[in-house]
Amino acid sequence: MASNSPAPEGTDVQEQPTAGAWGEWNPTEDSVRPLRGKHRVLKQRGGLARSSTVLGVGVIAAVGAGGIATAQDRPQVAISLPSLSGVLGGEDDAADTAGSGTDAVGVRAEGTRTGIVPRQADRSADAGELLRSRILQQADSQHEAAAAQERAETERAAQEAAAKEAREAQETARKAAEAAAAEQVAKEAREAEEAKAAAEAKAEQERVAKSAGSYALPTSAYTLTSHYGDSGSMWSSGHHTGLDFAAPTGTPVKAVGGGKITSAGWSGAYGYRIVLELPDGTEIWYCHLSSMSVTGGSVAAGDTIGRVGATGNVTGPHLHLEVRVGGSTVDPLAWLTARGLNV
Template sequence: MAFIRATGKHRRASRTARSTRNIAGIATLAASGVVASVASPALAATDEARTQDTGLQQAVVLGDELANRIEAQADAQQADAEAAAARAKAEAVAKKQAEEAQRRAEAARKKAKAEREAKERAAREAERKRLNAFVAPIAGSYVSTAYKASSSLWSSGSHTGIDFHAASGTSVHAVGAGTVVEAGWGGSYGNNIVIKMNDGTYTQYGHLSSISVSVGESVTPGKQIGLSGATGNVTGPHLHFEARTTPDYGSDIDPIAYLRAHGVNV
């Protein structure tokens, strides 16, 4: 690295220039008669003066050499100081860049973590909504016999559930999340399934041609649990659906109101 001397600083004159000036000064004194008047009293003094002049010149030369050494040391010290300052500046810049890189990396890590946590929360919320959602027991069907309809076909004299129109072999789904508490023959209900829902209520599915779940099994909304049929006390294939407060017959509640309260359009 090259160092440029600051403006206004001037180097001492070179040894040759200083010596030349010294000799020129002595010559000027001689020409004016000063040296001659001092040396004129005796010829013997000439040799002594010459010796003194020689010593003076040697002293001047030694002084110049000492001054040059001191100046060279000063220049070296200044160069070292400038180099140290440059190194300190470079180290400060490198440290700042490293801190900035670390800051960006930490910010990126926090952003990635926040995005990951947001996705996880969204997934949990979607799963929660899915598990809390309700669906119709048979997709695209309609109610063919209403709740509490009167007829001698039922031992109680009125319908304890609703019937969904369905050909035999149509997929029957759990209306919501819960646990199967009954799966098998149910007397006049034929093959039936009773599910304890997660909200503590119960749903029942009757007259099935087949059952595809077992007691103790957990189900989710829309899971196929069997196929519709005409088993038990029926006049034709359909799905009998009940909402209950207990798993037992006689605890029925309005299934239309139940499904609508859970967002099912029936």
């Protein structure tokens, strides 16, 4: 039989009679009842298991009195047990014992056999609940941290998308502004060019209109050699159809009035010829030219249109001038004189 350690100091254990006074101790069925319920035996570290029976207490008392005696010749006696509150650790355990309806021996046996003090069991339950609470709290914290990180990532992605969209919109607006500015510059350039061309055309029209009321001699430093109507075998029609202004080759030939050039080029017996049409439809022919300064467009009175030459059917350098009204030739001398020119 395993021996038990002495009861701790301060517990409510009554002093047991010595072996000489009581003799043998014989527990009865009334003093020892069977244990109730399911119990676990807690193994102790580094020593023998603690006994949970009243017999252990009796053994301690007997050993302290000087030995173990047999209990066959002794009468049954009642013994007192230590306070359960001191052994089990508190009033709560004693209350549990009183409320269970068992005697002190049965409760002590139950408590010591299982090796678990009720308060310690409560504390273990509280510790387990606290651990579970901490684990759940940690899981919630991790979940909240993950959710916060996800929200932060979502917000960051949204901010980046918004910033990118803003940059793209800004770039689009900048390109649109540059395109609009370039278009405006091009438009202004076109308008300026058109305005310039219109001003030049208007100035030309005004110059031509102004010169239409004025007239100029066809050349200078000349000598009249043949007049309109002169007859002779040198002309195919038998008579001269124009007025000849003899002058050195290269002498400037000028427009007698404002008008437009309708023809310029080689013309057989006339050599190089320029035809000037006046606003009233009158045509002025400049023949036997050595060169032509203009070949088309509008000219004003006094503008140089060519040079005196000797091209075509000629006997020397001169300007053959013809004036045609309605397709028929007229006397150039009379026509120029009628326009206030002193030929």
